[in-house]
Amino acid sequence: GQSLEQPSEVTAVEGAIVQINCTYQTSGFYGLSWYQQHDGGAPTFLSYNALDGLEETGRFSSFLSRSDSYGYLLLQELQMKDSASYFCAVSSGTYKYIFGTGTRLKVLA
Amino acid sequence: DAGITQSPRHKVTETGTPVTLRCHQTENHRYMYWYRQDPGHGLRLIHYSYGVKDTDKGEVSDGYSVSRSKTEDFLLTLESATSSQTSVYFCAIRRTGGFDEQYFGPGTRLTVT
Numbered sequence: 531g532q533s534l535e536q537p538s539e540v541t542a543v544e545g546a547i548v549q550i551n552c553t554y555q556t557s558g559f560y561g562l563s564w565y566q567q568h569d570g571g572a573p574t575f576l577s578y579n580a581l582d583g584l585e586e587t588g589r590f591s592s593f594l595s596r597s598d599s600y601g602y603l604l605l606q607e608l609q610m611k612d613s614a615s616y617f618c619a620v621s622s623g624t625y626k627y628i629f630g631t632g633t634r635l636k637v638l639a
Numbered sequence: 640d641a642g643i644t645q646s647p648r649h650k651v652t653e654t655g656t657p658v659t660l661r662c663h664q665t666e667n668h669r670y671m672y673w674y675r676q677d678p679g680h681g682l683r684l685i686h687y688s689y690g691v692k693d694t695d696k697g698e699v700s701d702g703y704s705v706s707r708s709k710t711e712d713f714l715l716t717l718e719s720a721t722s723s724q725t726s727v728y729f730c731a732i733r734r735t736g737g738f739d740e741q742y743f744g745p746g747t748r749l750t751v752t
Contacts, residue, residue, distance in 0.1 A: 573743050
């Protein structure tokens with residue numbers, strides 16, 4: 531079967547750095563994306579990796595290792611507004627997407 | 640703002656009734672998607688469309704049908720609603736150019752009693 535695994539919950543303090551991991555097992559792979567979703571809201575796009583390596587967008591970075599079927603989202607200088615759920619998603623071909631079950635990030639003051 | 644609207648935003652319906660959810664986009668994107676979101680399951684793809692009258696099934700398509708007669712509208716129909724279809728439904732479009740990005744609508748909360 532196809533699956534993406536990520537931790538269900540992560541807790542960190544304001545100003546800290548947190549890493550959310552995602553391992554995937556899919557029949558096809560074109561890229562790994564990350565989305566943020568606040569309670570009651572819609573998912574919003576954060577980043578995309580098609581090739582191995584690190585992509586940086588402000589305080590957020592995303593990493594991909596295709597050989598390990600693994601990626602992570604790195605959030606630096608955590609702020610209270612970063613408290614949300616984070617989803618990894620794989621583009622598995624023919625523009626179909628599979629999402630992980632999400633990681634709830636709690637940022638403590 | 641990709642200009643995606645969903646209607647209705649909230650609906651309560653009874654078991655056995657048909658329900659249609661509408662997704663409307665204003666930017667002429669080719670790919671459109673319907674997902675459902677349930678606690679502990681993340682987002683699961685129901686159906687998607689890659690053009691007018693071109694649709695395909697996702698991982699949880701049983702009990703759902705879709706239609707796309709115009710580029711801007713993608714309809715999701717629950718033929719005979721069941722309590723297991725109580726969920727939040729999100730429509731999304733795929734943006735092209737650079738990143739492989741999906742942009743989501745605001746969601747429809749559906750309760751089947």
